[in-house]
Amino acid sequence: METLKKDVKENNSSKTVKLTGAEAVIKCLLEEGSTLAFGYPGGAIMPIYDELYKYQNQFHHVLTRHEQGATHAAQGFARVTGEVGVVFATSGPGATNLVTGIADAQIDSTPLVCITGQVASHLLGSDAFQETDIIGISTPVTKWNYQITKAIEIPEVLAKAFYIAKSGRPGPVLIDITKDAQFGELDYSYKKCEKVRSYRAIPKLNTEKVKEAAVIINSAKKPFIVWGQGVIIGGAEQEFKDFIEKTDIPSASTILGLSALETNHPLNVGMVGMHGNYAPNVLTNQCDVLIAIGMRFDDRVTGNLATYAKQAKVIHFDIDPAEIDKNVKTDVAVLGDVKQSLVEIMQFVSKANHKEWMKEFQKLYDIEVSSVINEQLNPTKEGLTMGEVLGGINKETKGDAVIVSDVGQHQMFACRYADFIKTRSSVTSGGLGTMGFALPAAIGAKIGDPNREVIAIIGDGGYQMTCNELGTILQSKAAVKIVVLNNGYLGMVRQWQELFFDRRYASTEMVSPDFVKLAEAYDIEAQRVTNREDLASAIKTMVQSKESYFLEVVIEKEDNIFPMIPTGASVSDIRLS
Amino acid sequence: MEENQNFTFSVYTENNVGILNRLSAIFLKRHINIESLTVSKSEIEHVHRFTFVVNITKTQAYKLVGQLEKQIEVIGAFYHTEDEIIYHETALFKISTEYLYDESIQDKLKFRRAHIIAITERYFVIEASGLKQDIDNMYEKLKPYKLLQFVRSGRIAISRPKMAISELLEEIN
Secondary structure, three states: OOOHHHHOOOOOOOOOEEEEHHHHHHHHHHHOOOOEEEEOOOHHHHHHHHHHHHOOOOOEEEEOOOHHHHHHHHHHHHHHHOOOEEEEEOOOHHHHOOHHHHHHHHHOOOOEEEEEEEOOHHHOOOOOOOOOOHHHHHHHHOOEEEEEOOHHHHHHHHHHHHHHHHOOOOOEEEEEEEHHHHHOEEEEOOOOOOOEOOEOOOOOOOHHHHHHHHHHHHOOOOEEEEEOOHHHHOOOHHHHHHHHHHHOOOEEEOHHHOOOOOOOOOOEEEEOOOOOOHHHHHHHOOOOEEEEEOOOOOHHHHEOHHHOOOOOEEEEEEOOHHHOOOOOOOOEEEEOOHHHHHHHHHOOOOOOOOHHHHHHHHHHHHHHHHHHHHHHHOOOOOOOOHHHHHHHHHHHHOOOEEEEEOOOHHHHHHHHHOOOOOOOOEEEOOOOOOOOOHHHHHHHHHHHOOOOEEEEEEEHHHHHHHHHHHHHHHHHOOOOEEEEEEOOEOHHHHHHHHHHOOOOOOOOEOOOOOHHHHHHHOOOEEEEEOOHHHHHHHHHHHHHOOOOEEEEEEOOOOOOOOOEOOOOOEHHHOEOO | OOOOEEEEEEEEEEOOOOHHHHHHHHHHHOOOOEEEEEEEEOOOOOEEEEEEEEEEOHHHHHHHHHHHHHOOOEEEEEEEEHHHEEEEEEEEEEEEHHHOOOHHHHHHOOOOOEEEEEEOOOEEEEEEEEOHHHHHHHHHHHHHHOEEEEEEOOOEEEEOOOOOHHHHHHHHO
């Protein structure tokens, strides 16, 4: 393939059928095994929506209440299924409304194909009605994007879009299709894309590097693993578990890696990062070998880089060469598909026993339990805590639910306290930290995996950013359970104001509507809990409901999330209070 | 503290609409100013070559090349220090014809890579080429003659070490 435009030639083979560009779009999606899109119609994408009407028995469309909701729903769908999330939006504001979700998908490596309508090609650059340069706008936040101006380009470009979105390190792709290309005709035939000559999806595994890594691991006295979402994206959960069990290495998750290993696995020592667990953060600076697997050393994980794991040899497994030595200098980098790399290294690592080293984790965990966790799960104070709500949910679901969290204090409580027994069970906005993510993402997750219980944990702030999507629940009947942890504040910002801005609570107190009435207006059964004695039965009612259910829990107003690594501090200076 | 120095990035890409935007966004996101940029064909058919000059640290250069290479339509990206490349710039000076027979200007043109490429009744045009410093010197010398127009090209550079683009293409395919 030279370049797209040169490559697309009139196809006169007998296997083709004459179709409009709009119909070809739907055919291509079906060819890719995609039978569902989230979206919102408008002028420039009407020909495609007209085909959705014709194909409604084969292709399902979920009408969200805002295009941002469509992107987050597609993200939720992609994160629980591992498939590509598809989004439709019109030109102009429809397209610009996608940008937050696309940026979120880019930083959290979520495969999306977003298809936007565009004004007719002869109007490009004329400031036509609802014209916007979405290619220019989306370039920095997409893995790839492309503008189609001729119907004939559609099959090849969409095949390439799916291939790029899901291969290697996944990410969002945006395809902008002018209205005349949707109306135009082409001789349609479809061929899946298997390679793009300028793009290497998976770097070639270097066995020498694997051996080097194994030598270091085999001689380690205090090895420590931090795994990320790469383990989940690579479908390497079992290989990962085999590896840590053979080498007996304590392992901690990044926020996006959660649920790749069950919470109660003896080697799972919790979550690293700003509000992660005490032991893995502190012991990052005591281990002799740090093994990073499918993670990218985000600043929220490392704290101050100058004091991060300086004593340790660092081994980094990743699929993206640009992540190597980006933040933390590695001693050995193993590039490649994580599943293959882990299978490969198994033959070189020896069975080990690190019980003494593991005791260090237990010791610090006990400190965290007595100084933070106990009071969260079994509070002695009157006000309800976020921790006890998660504890109550664990009791009811036994860890077998998809927990979709929004962004803020409640997110950190959800990620710290939720139990997971299955992979792809934690969906949250990690890199971008997008408030408003959870409700639409939970809708997408539920539609993607209808047999699983999906519980959205949202703060009163984030909820009001996208609670318009209650309409999507009403219409799609997605049985999403919604828990709003209402403390009357933008809690995380308020906590920072308390700790670092002398309690100057600038614009963080939040007056909210009657959330129960709001849910009921959308025909969703709802309940508000203000007393501890009502909490367990309310959670039970919610989990047992076959339909969507809304639960508001009124939380202690000025509760804080601890432990905490203050910005710029070292991971080992994590505060317990 | 690591010192800034000039790095010349050679980026081989597909010849598609929008790639310049995608590449320049990578510099923009990191608040790196592009000192010079040249886009041209390359030695391989249908492969374009971007030559960026930026003044950054070696660590920044290493990370930047990773981000450039990561772009789908980038085939390969390389960075070189000043002593790893042979480079060149060209400049054009448009000057009023009244100075054409000025003896002093004749002296200035004795630089071996400067010559007159057009003469009309009203103006004449001098072309000069060389290193950035050579062009800067020529500019200073010609400034007193009231430049009607001045333009200089971006840097073009050939690396001394090999840039194995053809091999890269073969390896991927």
